[in-house]
Amino acid sequence: MNIKDVRPYFPILNQEVNGHPLVYLDSAATSQKPVQVIEALEKYYREYNSNVHRGVHTLGTRATDGYEGAREKVKNFINANSTEEIIFTRGTTTALNTVAQSYAMANLKEGDEIVISPMEHHSNxxxxxxxxxxxxxxxKYLPLQADGTISLADVEETITDSTKLVSVTYVSNVLGVINPVKEIGAIAHKAGAVLVVDAAQAAPHLKVDVQDIDCDFLGFSGHKMCGPTGIGVLYGKKQLLENMEPIEFGGEMIDFVGLYESTWKELPWRFEAGTPIIAGAIGLGAAIDFLEEIGLDTITEHEHKLAAYAMEKMSTVDGLTIYGPKSAENRAGVITFNIEDVHPHDVATVLDAEGIAVRAGHHCAQPLMKWLNVSATARASFYLYNSEDDVDKFVDGIVKTKEYFSDVF
Incomplete structure (x- = not known):
């Protein structure tokens, strides 16, 4: 499928907002869904809605096949060794919390070091x-360079023999920075630490290969990559997951239950207590099929071109500050900005009046806002269904915003 032909597959984009054709530039918060995903969800609920694993009837078998088939698709999507390493969660937040509560609580002690960066989402x-x-x-926190990037020399200096866990975002949801997670991981492993990767903003936009990165844990969310809300993935190396205790207990995750003792199922089901997110997993599988038909490399290239085009046009607007790397080469399709003397919420409100959806606020990254010395920013985030025409309307909207507030004040 040619990426120029994907927009018609997203029915929500075929509407007007405030009398203008919708320009959706908030995919970093949540992406829109193609008809393939919507139809997969509808088919499950219409034709084979049933619980998984426990039933022997036909609908139960079909639901189990769909659910476990989605796990296989995720395994291939991120190049994991085995489906045993793929745990379905509610999203990236749950994935990271599972690592923190199950692995870190059991393995870290007083004096051990946890290293993260100031650009992390609150959930990391x-x-x-x-x-x-x-x-x-x-x-401990890694220092940031002036443009918001991470220097490997600083990583070498910050990580010590006392460091037991390093957790970093692959792609910043504010700065759009693509971090060198593979190289950071190599430094962490040399010190005897494990590497945790927040791939919420990476999995939808880049080819993620957990074996190449050699990360120990990685999490991402379905709703940011054309899938449903409420479904996410925790990847963990099998040898680590096997030695971790579940943090939720109940049905589905048990092997044997006695009056005073119980035993757990094998991986990955011991970490999926209760009725799992069946429809969400099936929808995520359909989203993966859709993205792979286009190609992640094609999506990456498309977004780099859009980001470069947008930054070039935005640079001509006086009084506009763009945060993060000046080059589009080391950033994903996320551009965070402020207009001088205009609050980001006002920017988003005026753009919305033009049918343009952007995000405004601290983006669940208050420490980074403090580092940037701002209280909030506006953010435009591009995805595979956006075009240069969307960028043109967006920049025209910024100019109108400036003119409006110049007239007011």
Whole structure:
């Protein structure tokens, strides 16, 4: 499928907002869904809605095949060794919290170090704060360069023999920075630490290969990559997962239950207590099929071109500040910006009046906002269904926003 032909597959984009054709530039928050995913969800609920694993009837078998088939698709999508390493979760947040509560709580002790960066999403900060409080471990932060990137020399200096866990985002949801997670992981492993990767903003846009990165854990969400909400993935190396205790208990994850003792199922089901997210997994599988038909490399190239085009056009607007790397080469399709003397919420409101959807606020990254010395920013994020025409309308909207507030004040 040619990427120029994908927009008609997204029915939600075929509408007007406030009298203007919708320009959706908030895919970093959540992506839109193609008809293939919508139809996969509808087919499950219409034709074979049933619980998985437990039933021997036909609908139960079909549901189990769809659910476990989606796990196989995820395994191939990120190049994991085995489906045993693929755990379905509610999203990236749940994936990271599972690592924190199951692995880190059991393996870290007083004086051990956890290393993260100031650019992390709150869901990759707060779990480690809690681990540090409860275990006595020390939370350390990697320094950022002036453009928001991470220097490997700083990584070498920050990680020590006391470092037991390093957790970093693959792609920043604010700066669009693509971090050198493979190289960071090599430094972490040399020190005897495990590498955790937040791939929420990477999996939808880049080819993620967990064996090449050699990460120990990785999490991502379905709703940011054309899939349904409420479904995500935790990848973990089998030898680590096998030695981890579940953090939720109940049906599905048990092997034998006695009055006083119970045993757990094998991987990956021991980490999937209760009725799992069946429809979500099936929808995620359909999203993976859709993305792979286009090609992740094609999507990456498309977004780089859009980001470069947008930054070039935005650079002509006086009083506009773009945060993050100046080059589009080392960034995904995320551009965070501010207009001088205009609050980001006002920017988003005026753009919405033009039918243009962008995000405004701290983007669940308050430490990074403090580092940037701002309280909030506006953010435009591009995906495979966006075009240069969308960028043109967006920049025209920025100019109108500036003119509006110049007239007001």
């Amino acid at each position: 900060i707060i779990p480690w704060q809690q681990v540090a409080k409860r275990t006595g471990a020390v939370l």
